[in-house]
Amino acid sequence: MERVSDTDAPFVDFGKTARDYAVHRPGFPPEFFNHVAELGIGIAGQRVVDLGTGTGTLALGFTERGCAAVGIDPSAGMLREAEGLARASKLDVRWVQAKAEDTGLGEGEFDVICAGQCWHWFDRARAAREAKRVLRIGGRALIAYFSYLPSPGSLAEATEELVLKHNPGWPMAGMDGRHPAWIEDLVGAGFGEITTFDFVLPIHFTHESWRGRFRACNGVLTLPAATLQAFDDDLMKLLADRFPEPLAVEHRVYGIVAKKP
Numbered sequence: 001m002e003r004v005s006d007t008d009a010p011f012v013d014f015g016k017t018a019r020d021y022a023v024h025r026p027g028f029p030p031e032f033f034n035h036v037a038e039l040g041i042g043i044a045g046q047r048v049v050d051l052g053t054g055t056g057t058l059a060l061g062f063t064e065r066g067c068a069a070v071g072i073d074p075s076a077g078m079l080r081e082a083e084g085l086a087r088a089s090k091l092d093v094r095w096v097q098a099k100a101e102d103t104g105l106g107e108g109e110f111d112v113i114c115a116g117q118c119w120h121w122f123d124r125a126r127a128a129r130e131a132k133r134v135l136r137i138g139g140r141a142l143i144a145y146f147s148y149l150p151s152p153g154s155l156a157e158a159t160e161e162l163v164l165k166h167n168p169g170w171p172m173a174g175m176d177g178r179h180p181a182w183i184e185d186l187v188g189a190g191f192g193e194i195t196t197f198d199f200v201l202p203i204h205f206t207h208e209s210w211r212g213r214f215r216a217c218n219g220v221l222t223l224p225a226a227t228l229q230a231f232d233d234d235l236m237k238l239l240a241d242r243f244p245e246p247l248a249v250e251h252r253v254y255g256i257v258a259k260k261p
Contacts, residue, residue, distance in 0.1 A: 027057030028116060028146050031201060032253050033065060039197075039257055041140050042067060046111040049134060051100035051127065052118030056082030056093060058144070063091045067112075070094045072103050101126035105134045114142040119182050128189035135260045141191060143256040147177035148249050149200070155210070155243045156250075159235060163219045166231045170219035177252030191258035198254050205247040207239045 036042050044066025050059040053071030055078055063069045063086075071093055073079050079095045086093045098104050100115065100122045113131040115122070131141050150157040150173070160173045183194055205213065211232055214220050220231055239247075 027055075028061060028144065029201060029203070029253070031199070032144070032146065032255075033061050035197060035199075035253070036142065036144075036255065036257075037065070039140075039195075041112050041114075041142055041257065047109060048112040048114065049103065049105060049110045051103070051113065051115040051131070052121060053082060053095075054078050054116075054118065056085055056095075058114050058116040059093050060086060060089065060091055062112075062114075063093050064089070070096060070105065070110075072096050072098050072100060072105075074099050101130055103130060103134060107133050108136045110134050111136060111139050112142065113139070114144060116144045117146060119143045119145075119179070119185075124182065124185040125188060128185040128191070132189045132191065132260055137260055139260045141186060141256075141258045141260070143179070143182050143186075145177055145179060145254045146251055147175065147254070148203075148251050149177060150174060151250065154249070155239075155247060158238055158242065159210070159214060162231060162234050162238065163214070163217065165234070166227050167219050167223060172219060178254050179256070182256055183258075186256065186258040190261070192261045193259040195257050196255065197257070198252065200250055200252050202248040203251045205249060206245055207236070207243075207247070210239065210247055210249075211235055 033042055042048070042062045042065050046067045048059070048062045048067045048069045050056070050069060050071045053059050053073045056071050059069040059071035059082070071079070071082055074097065076097055079097055082093070083095055096103070113135055119127070135141065148156045150160050163170055164173055178198060180196065186194055214235060215228070215232065220228060223231065
C-alpha cells in the first residue's frame with residue numbers, strides 16, 4: 001500500500017469497523033459486473049481506478065475480470081482489509097492511501113474510473129473533476145450503489161427503525177438506492193453520454209452477518225461504544241423474535257455511466 005498525498009480524516013471513519021465491513025458487508029454481486037461489461041466497463045486489459053475503494057469490492061472484482069486496478073481510499077484500516085482480501089484471492093491490485101478529490105495519479109492514465117457506495121462522502125464537484133483528469137479521452141466514469149431496500153414490513157425497515165432509536169439524527173434512513181442527483185456532478189465536470197441502470201436482487205444473510213453488516217453502517221459505527229452495544233443487543237432480539245433464518249433482503253443495484261469527450 002502506498003500513500004501519495006496527505007489526507008484529512010474522512011467524515012466517517014470506516015476504518016473503525018473495517019473488519020466487519022470486509023467480512024459482513026456484501027460487495028457488488030456478479031450480476032453488476034456482468035451488466036457493466038455489456039456497457040464496455042471492466043473489460044480485460046482496461047486500466048481502472050476505484051475511488052473510495054473501502055475493502056476493495058470494485059477494484060477486486062474488476063481485477064478478477066482481467067483489469068489492472070488501483071484502489072484509492074483515505075483509510076489505512078480499510079486498505080489493510082482490502083490488501084488481505086486481495087492476497088487471499090491471489091489478485092494483484094495497487095492500493096493507494098489518498099482522497100478521491102486528489103488521487104495523485106497521472107493525467108489521462110485510465111480507461112475507467114469508478115466509485116462504489118461512496119460518492120456522497122466526497123466533495124463531489126472536485127471528485128468529478130479529478131475523475132475526468134485521470135481518464136483518457138473516451139474513458140468512462142461509473143458511480144455505483146448497492147443498497148438494501150427498507151420496504152414496508154421488511155427486516156431492513158425494522159432495522160433502520162432501531163438505528164433511529166439509538167441515533168435519531170441519522171439522515172440516511174428510507175432511501176431507495178437511486179441517486180440521480182449525482183448526474184449533475186458529472187455534467188458540471190464536462191462528461192457526456194450519461195446513462196443510468198437499475199435492478200433489484202435478493203441478498204442472503206445469517207443473523208450474524210446482518211448484525212455485522214449494521215455494525216459497519218455509518219449510522220451505527222459513529223455511536224459511543226455503550227450505545228452501539230445496546231443497538232446490537234436490540235437487533236439480536238429483533239432477529240430472534242421476528243426474522244428467522246435464512247434472511248433474504250432485497251437490494252438495488254444502481255449506476256450512472258458517463259464518458260470523457
